[in-house]
Amino acid sequence: MSPDPRIRHDRDRPRRRMLLHRLDLRGAPYAFIAPFFAVFAAFSFYPLVYTGWISLHRVELASLDLMEWVAFDNYVALWEDERFWNALFNTFTIGVISTVPQLLMALGLAHLLNYRLRGSTFFRVAALTPYATSVGAAALVFTMLFERDFGMINWLLSVVGIDNIDWENNKWAAQTAISTIVIWRWTGYNALLYLAAMQAVPRERYEAAAIDGASRWQQFLKVTIPGIRSTVIFTIVLSTIGATQLFGEPLIFGQGPNGITGGADNQYQTLGLLLYEEGWKNYQMGRAATVAWAMFLVLILIFVIQRVVKRIASRRA
Amino acid sequence: MSRAQKLLRTRGVAAVAAVAALGLVAACGGSDTGGTGGGVKDGKVTITMGLFGVMGYKETGLLDRYMKEHPNVTIKAEVAGDEQTYYTALQTHLAAGSGLKDIQGIEIGRAKELVDTQAAKFVDLGDVAGVDHFLPWKLSQVTTKDDKVIGLGTDIGPMAVCYRKDLFQQAGLPTDREKVAELWEGDWSKYVAAGKTFKAGFKGGKVAFMDSSSGLFNAMIYGNSQQFYDKDGRLVYQDNPVVTDAWTLASQAATSGLTAKLRQFQPGWDPALANSTFATTVCPAWMLGHISEKAGPKNKGKWDVAKAPKGANWGGSFLGVMDKSPVKEEAKKLVAWLTAPEQQAHVFEKIGNFPSSQQALSAPQVANATSEYFSEAPIGKIFGAAAEEIPDEQILGRKDGTIKDIFSQGLTLIEAQNQSPDKAWKTTDERIKKAAG
Numbered sequence: 001m002s003p004d005p006r007i008r009h010d011r012d013r014p015r016r017r018m019l020l021h022r023l024d025l026r027g028a029p030y031a032f033i034a035p036f037f038a039v040f041a042a043f044s045f046y047p048l049v050y051t052g053w054i055s056l057h058r059v060e061l062a063s064l065d066l067m068e069w070v071a072f073d074n075y076v077a078l079w080e081d082e083r084f085w086n087a088l089f090n091t092f093t094i095g096v097i098s099t100v101p102q103l104l105m106a107l108g109l110a111h112l113l114n115y116r117l118r119g120s121t122f123f124r125v126a127a128l129t130p131y132a133t134s135v136g137a138a139a140l141v142f143t144m145l146f147e148r149d150f151g152m153i154n155w156l157l158s159v160v161g162i163d164n165i166d167w168e169n170n171k172w173a174a175q176t177a178i179s180t181i182v183i184w185r186w187t188g189y190n191a192l193l194y195l196a197a198m199q200a201v202p203r204e205r206y207e208a209a210a211i212d213g214a215s216r217w218q219q220f221l222k223v224t225i226p227g228i229r230s231t232v233i234f235t236i237v238l239s240t241i242g243a244t245q246l247f248g249e250p251l252i253f254g255q256g257p258n259g260i261t262g263g264a265d266n267q268y269q270t271l272g273l274l275l276y277e278e279g280w281k282n283y284q285m286g287r288a289a290t291v292a293w294a295m296f297l298v299l300i301l302i303f304v305i306q307r308v309v310k311r312i313a314s315r316r317a
Numbered sequence: 318m319s320r321a322q323k324l325l326r327t328r329g330v331a332a333v334a335a336v337a338a339l340g341l342v343a344a345c346g347g348s349d350t351g352g353t354g355g356g357v358k359d360g361k362v363t364i365t366m367g368l369f370g371v372m373g374y375k376e377t378g379l380l381d382r383y384m385k386e387h388p389n390v391t392i393k394a395e396v397a398g399d400e401q402t403y404y405t406a407l408q409t410h411l412a413a414g415s416g417l418k419d420i421q422g423i424e425i426g427r428a429k430e431l432v433d434t435q436a437a438k439f440v441d442l443g444d445v446a447g448v449d450h451f452l453p454w455k456l457s458q459v460t461t462k463d464d465k466v467i468g469l470g471t472d473i474g475p476m477a478v479c480y481r482k483d484l485f486q487q488a489g490l491p492t493d494r495e496k497v498a499e500l501w502e503g504d505w506s507k508y509v510a511a512g513k514t515f516k517a518g519f520k521g522g523k524v525a526f527m528d529s530s531s532g533l534f535n536a537m538i539y540g541n542s543q544q545f546y547d548k549d550g551r552l553v554y555q556d557n558p559v560v561t562d563a564w565t566l567a568s569q570a571a572t573s574g575l576t577a578k579l580r581q582f583q584p585g586w587d588p589a590l591a592n593s594t595f596a597t598t599v600c601p602a603w604m605l606g607h608i609s610e611k612a613g614p615k616n617k618g619k620w621d622v623a624k625a626p627k628g629a630n631w632g633g634s635f636l637g638v639m640d641k642s643p644v645k646e647e648a649k650k651l652v653a654w655l656t657a658p659e660q661q662a663h664v665f666e667k668i669g670n671f672p673s674s675q676q677a678l679s680a681p682q683v684a685n686a687t688s689e690y691f692s693e694a695p696i697g698k699i700f701g702a703a704a705e706e707i708p709d710e711q712i713l714g715r716k717d718g719t720i721k722d723i724f725s726q727g728l729t730l731i732e733a734q735n736q737s738p739d740k741a742w743k744t745t746d747e748r749i750k751k752a753a754g
Contacts, residue, residue: 061412062434143584150588166578169733255583256401257722264729265736265744280405281719282752 048296055289062283074290084294086266087274090175094250094270095243098179103235105187110194111220124195127188139181139252146177146253168254171267178268181249186242190235194228201227244299247272257281271295353642354393355419362647366394367418369403371606372471372634373664374655383654390647400424404718411435419642420652423468423635426718428458431637432467433550433715439467440638440645445653450676454709459635468635469656470673472664474601475703476536476629478508479608482692483619484596488519494694498624505537505626506566512575515596525577525595530567530732531725532581536599537563540629540706546714552753554720555746564724568738571731578732580725587611593619601631602671602700609690622694628706633673671700678704716753723748 055074057067078084113123130138145152146167154164167173205223214222225232250268251259260277262269269277271291279288354365366374374380380392395418397403404427410416423431431439442448443466451470459468478501482492490511491497501507512526527533538544538559545554554560570576577595579586589595590611600608600622608620636656638648654660661672662680669688672678678701686697714720727745730736736744 061408062430064412147585147588149585149594150592166733169729256399256580258580258583258726258729260401261726264726265734280409281401283408 051289051292054285055293057286059285060283061279061285064285067286070286074286075294078287078290078294083266083269083274084291087262087269087271088298090262090266090268091244091246091270091272094175094179094182094246094268095240097175098182098246099236099239099243101179102183102187103190103232103239105183106190106194106235107225107232109187109191110198111224113191113195114198114224124192127191129188130185131189133185135185135248136252138185139249142177142181142184143253143255168258168263169265169267171263171265174253174263174268178246178249178253181253182243182246186239190239193231193235197228197231198224240302241299244295244302245272246270247276251276271298353417353419353639355642355644355648357644361389361391362644363391363393364420364644364648364651365418366392366420366422367397367403367407368394368422369397369400369424371603371668371670372396372422373668373670377664377667379655379660379663383651390651392651401722411438414641417639417641419639419644419648421637421639422471423459423637424718425458425633425635425713426721428468428635429546429713429717430715432459432461436461436465436467438640439465440640440642440649441465442467442469442638442649442652445469445649447657448653450658450674451656452673452675452678452704454707454711455633455673458711458713459637468637469652471634471636471656472603472632472661472670473673473704473707474603474630474632475671475700475707476539476599476601476631477625477696477699477703478597478623479600479605479691480597480621480623481593481616481619482621484519484524484593485515487521488515488596490515490518492621494621494623494692497621501626502624503626505533505563508533508626509566509570509573509575512570512597513573516573516575519596523594526575526597527570528577528579528586528589528595528598529581529725530571530576530728532599533570534563534567534724534728535631535721536625536629537566537627538629539631540627540708542708542710543712544714545717545720546712548712550714552714552749554749564727564738564742567728568731568741571728572738576732580729582607591616599625602665602669602696603632605669605688605691605696609688617690618692620690621692622688622696622699624699625703628703630704630707630711669696671704716749719752720749723752 054067056069056071058070058074059067109127113120113127117123146154148154148164148166148168151167153167157163157165165173167177201224205227206219209219209223247270250262250270250273253259254261254263254268258264260273260281262273271294275288275291275295278284278291355363357363366380368374375394375396380394384390384392397406403422404424406416407421443460443464448466448469452473455470455473456466459470460466478497480497485492485497491500500511515526541559543553543557544559545552545557547553571578577589579589579595581598590608591613593612593616598604598608605622609617612620636652638645638652642648656674658672658674658676658680661670661674661677662683664670665672665677665683666686672680672683677683684697684701686695687693688696723745726748727741730741730744731738
C-alpha cells in the first residue's frame with residue numbers, strides 16, 4: 001500500500017492549520033511586545049553592558065577611543081574611596097527624609113481629597129501642579145528661598161528669633177532643604193495615586209465600619225490603608241528608585257562647581273552627583289561608569305532585601 | 318473573520334511593529350557626518366558660534382554690525398551662562414565629533430587642555446593676515462608645540478581692587494584711590510592688614526572687608542608665571558611657594574572674619590552687592606560691569622577702583638574655529654575681525670572687557686577711559702598699568718580650571734564650615750590628585 005500523496009496532503013493540512021493557530025495564539029503576544037524589547041535592548045540593555053565594559057577601563061571623555069584595560073581596579077578604588085560611602089550615605093539619608101514625610105503627607109492629602117468637597121477638581125489639579133514644574137525651575141526658586149543672607153526662609157526664621165542658618169554649608173540643613181524640593185514636587189503626584197486607589201475601595205466597607213461605630217480616623221486606619229496597600233507598596237518602590245537617582249535638585253541647589261561636588265565638603269553629594277563629577281568634571285569615564293554600575297547593584301541589593309524581608313514577614317504570619 | 322485573515326492581520330501588525338522598532342533604532346544610531354550647524358546655501362553663509370558668559374559680541378551689537386556689513390553672512394550665536402556647563406558640553410561634543418559650532422569660545426583655564434589634547438580638531442589661526450597685534454603671552458597660551466595657534470584672544474583680566482569709599486570712610490580708612498593703593502602697595506598681606514584695621518574701625522552693622530577669600534587667593538597666584546603646573550606639565554602646587562603663600566594668607570583672612578563668606582558669581586553674591594555687605598573685592602576688569610549692574614544705581618559713585626598690590630591676570634578667553642566646519646574660511650575671517658584692535662576697544666568701551674591686543678591697549682579710547690559708576694576712576698590707566706605687570710610668561714596646566722575650583726572649595730571649608738586650614742589643605746590636596754591625577 002503505497003501512500004497516496006493526495007491523502008497525505010489532506011492529512012497534513014489540518015496539522016499545519018493547527019500549527020498556524022498555535023503560532024497565532026502563542027506568537028502574537030510576543031510580536032506585540034517585541035517593539036518594547038527591541039527598544040529596551042538598544043537603549044537599556046546594550047548601554048548597560050557597554051557601561052560595564054567601560055568601567056573595566058581607564059578612559060577619558062575627550063579620547064573615548066583610547067581605552068586602557070584595568071580589570072576591576074576602578075571597583076576596588078571606588079570601594080576604598082570615602083567619597084563613595086559618603087555619597088551612598090547621603091543618598092540614603094536624603095532619600096529617607098524626603099520619601100517618608102512625602103508619602104505620609106500624600107496619604108493625608110489623598111484622604112482629604114477623598115471627602116466630598118466643593119471644587120474637588122480644582123484641588124486635584126492643584127495637587128498635581130508642582131509635579132508639572134521642571135526640576136530646574138523648582139530647585140532654582142528653592143535655592144533663592146534658602147539663601148543665607150537674604151533668603152525668605154531665614155527672614156521668616158529671624159522673625160521668631162532664630163539666627164541665620166547657612167543652609168548650604170550645614171550638612172543637615174542642606175539635606176533638609178533639598179528634601180523640601182523633592183517633597184514639594186512629588187507629594188501631590190503620590191496623593192493622586194493614593195486617591196485613585198482610595199476611590200476603588202468599596203463604599204460599603206466604610207458604611208459597615210460607620211455602623212460599627214468606627215471614627216473617621218479608625219476608618220482611615222482599618223479600611224482605607226488596607227484597601228490601598230498595593231498602591232502604597234508601588235509608591236514606595238517608585239520613590240526608592242527616584243531617591244537612588246536623585247541628581248537635579250542637589251546639583252541646582254549648590255550652583256556651579258559646588259553643585260557638582262554636592263557642597264564644599266560633599267555634604268549633600270548623592271551617587272548621581274558623584275557619577276557626574278567623575279564623568280563630566282574629571283572626565284574619567286571609566287570611573288563614572290563604575291559609579292553607574294555601583295548604583296545599579298545597590299538597587300538590586302535593595303530589591304533582594306525587600307524580597308527577603310517580605311518572605312520572612314509572610315512566614316511569620 | 319476567517320483564521321487566515323486573522324493571522325494575516327496579526328502578522329501585519331507584528332511586521333509593522335518590528336519595522337517601527339528597527340526604524341527607531343536606526344534613527345538613533347544614524348550616522349552623524351559631524352556638521353557644525355553652519356554651511357553655505359544659495360550663496361548665503363551661515364556661521365554658528367558657541368559662547369559663554371558675557372563675551373560682549375552679541376551684547377554690544379558687533380555680530381549685528383558684521384551681518385550688516387556682510388549681507389550674505391548670517392551668524393547664529395548661542396551663549397551659555399555658566400562656563401562650567403559650557404565646557405562640559407564642548408568636551409562631550411569634541412569627544413562625540415558632533416554638536417559643535419563653527420566657532421567655539423575657549424576660557425583660559427581650559428586652554429592648555431585643549432592645546433594638549435584637542436589641537437587637531439581646531440583650525441590653525443596663526444596664518445590669518447593681521448593677527449600679530451596680540452600680547453605675546455596671550456598668543457603663546459593657545460600655541461601648540463608645533464606652532465599651531467588654536468584660538469585668537471578676546472579679553473584679558475588685569476586686576477585691581479574695587480572698594481567702597483563710603484564704608485572706608487566709616488571705618489576711618491582713606492578714601493582717595495591713590496592713598497588707598499598706598500595702603501597695600503606691593504604686598505597682598507598689607508591688604509589683609511588693612512582689612513584688620515577696617516574691621517576694628519568699622520562701627521555700624523554687619524559689613525565684611527572682602528567678599529570671599531578665594532578672590533584674594535586667585536589674585537595672588539595669577540600674578541606669577543608658575544602656578545599649579547611647571548613647564549613640563551607636572552603638578553607643582555604643593556611645593557610652589559606662590560600657591561602655599563596665597564593659601565596661608567587667604568585662610569588667615571578667612572579665619573579672622575574679614576570675609577563675607579560668599580562665593581563669587583553664585584547666588585548670595587549679587588544681593589550682597591545690592592545690600593552692601595562687603596567693602597572690597599579683588600576685581601579683574603571684566604568684573605566692573607557685573608558690579609555696577611548688581612550693586613545698582615543707588616550705589617553709584619560709592620564704588621571706586623584702586624591699584625592692586627601686584628599686577629595679575631584673572632581670566633580672559635579665546636575664539637577657535639573647528640576644523641570640521643564647512644565654512645572655515647568665513648569663520649576665520651569673522652574671528653579675526655571680532656578680535657581686531659578696533660572691536661576689542663569697542664567691547665571695552667561698552668562693557669569693560671579689557672583688550673588682549675597691544676594695539677587696542679594703546680588706543681586713546683582705552684588708555685583714557687574712565688568709569689562713571691566707579692567715581693570716574695581712570696580705569697584705562699589702572700588696568701593698563703596692571704596689564705603691564707602681568708608676567709610675560711604664564712605657564713598654564715591641563716586642569717587649571719578644575720584646580721582653581723577645588724581651591725575655592727577648600728577655602729569655603731575654612732570660611733563657612735570652620736575647618737582648620739591644615740585639614741582643608743589635606744582635603745584639597747586629595748581632591749586635586751583625584752581630579753588631575
